[in-house]
Amino acid sequence: RSRAGLLELRLDAAAGRTQIGGRTATTLGYNGGLPGPTLRLRAGDRLRVSLRNGLTDPTNLHVHGLHVSPEGNADNPFVMIDPGASFDYDYLLPQDHPPGLYWYHPHHHGLVADQVFGGLYGAIVVEDPDPVDVARERLLIISDLTLDGSGRVASAGRAERMAGREGELVLVNGQLNPTLGIRPGERERWRIVNACVSRYLRLRLDGQAVQLLGLDSGRFETPQDVAEVLLAPGNRADLLVTAAEGTAVLRALPYDRGSMGGMMGGTARSTAEVSLATVTVSGEAAAAASVVPRRPAARDLRAEPVTARRELILSMGMGGGMGGGMNFTINGESFDAGRVDTTVQGGSVEEWLLTNTSPMDHPFHLHVWPMQLLETNGRAADSPPWQDVVNLPARGSARVRIAFDDFTGRTVYHCHILDHEDLGMMGVVEAR
Numbered sequence: 078r079s080r081a082g083l084l085e086l087r088l089d090a091a092a093g094r095t096q097i098g099g100r101t102a103t104t105l106g107y108n109g110g111l112p113g114p115t116l117r118l119r120a121g122d123r124l125r126v127s128l129r130n131g132l133t134d135p136t137n138l139h140v141h142g143l144h145v146s147p148e149g150n151a152d153n154p155f156v157m158i159d160p161g162a163s164f165d166y167d168y169l170l171p172q173d174h175p176p177g178l179y180w181y182h183p184h185h186h187g188l189v190a191d192q193v194f195g196g197l198y199g200a201i202v203v204e205d206p207d208p209v210d211v212a213r214e215r216l217l218i219i220s221d222l223t224l225d226g227s228g229r230v231a232s233a234g235r236a237e238r239m240a241g242r243e244g245e246l247v248l249v250n251g252q253l254n255p256t257l258g259i260r261p262g263e264r265e266r267w268r269i270v271n272a273c274v275s276r277y278l279r280l281r282l283d284g285q286a287v288q289l290l291g292l293d294s295g296r297f298e299t300p301q302d303v304a305e306v307l308l309a310p311g312n313r314a315d316l317l318v319t320a321a322e323g324t325a326v327l328r329a330l331p332y333d334r335g336s337m338g339g340m341m342g343g344t345a346r347s348t349a350e351v352s353l354a355t356v357t358v359s360g361e362a363a364a365a366a367s368v369v370p371r372r373p374a375a376r377d378l379r380a381e382p383v384t385a386r387r388e389l390i391l392s393m394g395m396g397g398g399m400g401g402g403m404n405f406t407i408n409g410e411s412f413d414a415g416r417v418d419t420t421v422q423g424g425s426v427e428e429w430l431l432t433n434t435s436p437m438d439h440p441f442h443l444h445v446w447p448m449q450l451l452e453t454n455g456r457a458a459d460s461p462p463w464q465d466v467v468n469l470p471a472r473g474s475a476r477v478r479i480a481f482d483d484f485t486g487r488t489v490y491h492c493h494i495l496d497h498e499d500l501g502m503m504g505v506v507e508a509r
């Protein structure tokens with residue numbers, strides 16, 4: 078950080094060596110690390126990133142969840158940076174940008190899953206103006222990958238891409254099963270990113286008191302006691318953990334995200350339980366932490382007039398021609414960067430019914446504008462949360478409202494199973 082209000086940095090996307098579980102692995106990474114550097118910002122800040130492409134394929138950069146312009150050299154998903162070239166991004170966060178945990182990753186259509194699976198991801202923290210009183214804050218970036226016999230990141234075959242690839246190794250901050258030490262009674266804030274390409278994380282930390290402060294950019298008025306938290310790919314959780322003596326394991330429990338229903342014979346996984354990290358609580362007991370102050374209620378779009386309603390239908394179907402494969406579509410169309418699928422009026426509030434006709438879950442993500450999740454499968458949420466990735470259960474639906482404030486320009490919405498996005502389950506939205 079060179080001075081207040083401006084963060085400038087250079088990101089080099091390149092292949093490199095790293096140690097994973099005692100093995101030397103060749104992965105991709107930003108600035109030689111896995112994950113990339115954490116960017117810490119405040120509302121109203123300007124962020125300038127000079128991205129150098131040291132890969133052998135095109136890439137670009139997306140700041141997932143940030144409410145910034147989609148145009149020019151801000152969060153423009155249509156930028157393409159050739160191997161060896163650089164691009165200067167310049168983002169301005171509005172003064173009222175919501176605090177929270179966001180992340181960055183490449184977004185070059187067709188290569189997103191390969192590049193994120195390879196190791197290109199990092200966290201962005203937009204600091205709280207009034208931080209919660211905690212002993213410490215931890216950032217846990219969860220990703221997965223598979224290494225082949227020579228320590229390289231394995232490539233995914235056709236069936237794996239259609240199901241959505243899941244890595245054999247599930248990493249926390251680039252490490253296998255790290256140990257986290259806490260003193261009894263201490264309260265910590267854990268900010269967790271699901272940076273996996275396709276894996277859902279049904280997180281549990283048995284034996285410890287866990288409270289949820291919020292998901293994605295959304296925050297609750299008061300922390301909610303939770304036994305588990307489900308993060309679809311792309312989602313983030315903001316947790317408070319109050320430590321009790323003993324050893325606990327942060328686990329990802331099996332989650333059934335459906336299958337291709339016999340269409341291709343493949344099955345989606347996330348079925349095995351994984352130990353992500355070991356928490357050891359020992360030492361002298363800490364004094365009890367103070368009560369978390371109540372947060373002001375978030376904007377509630379249920380109280381605002383809706384300007385337009387539309388339905389987006391996510392489908393998987395047998396592709397035409399020899400060689401088969403599946404089509405991954407939204408409203409019957411595969412992604413085409415040259416087509417605008419949805420045009421919205423700047424300043425309007427829209428209601429979108431998101432319907433999933435397929436036998437697999439799809440996590441729906443919209444860039445730039447967060448969504449308020451009113452209902453899932455027709456069941457209304459009592460205090461509808463703000464999220465930027467909303468899970469659409471297999472043969473289910475979700476209803477969201479979106480306020481198209483602040484920005485005009487073109488961006489995208491897509492399935493955040495990044496293999497599905499690369500296979501075409503993405504559309505273009507233009508705000509005028």
Ligand code: C2O
Pocket residue numbers: 139141182184311442444491493
């Ligand atoms: Cu995290 Cu368009 O993606």
Ligand code: CU
Pocket residue numbers: 139140141142442443444
């Ligand atoms: Cu995004």
Ligand code: CU
Pocket residue numbers: 438439440492493494497498502
């Ligand atoms: Cu999908």
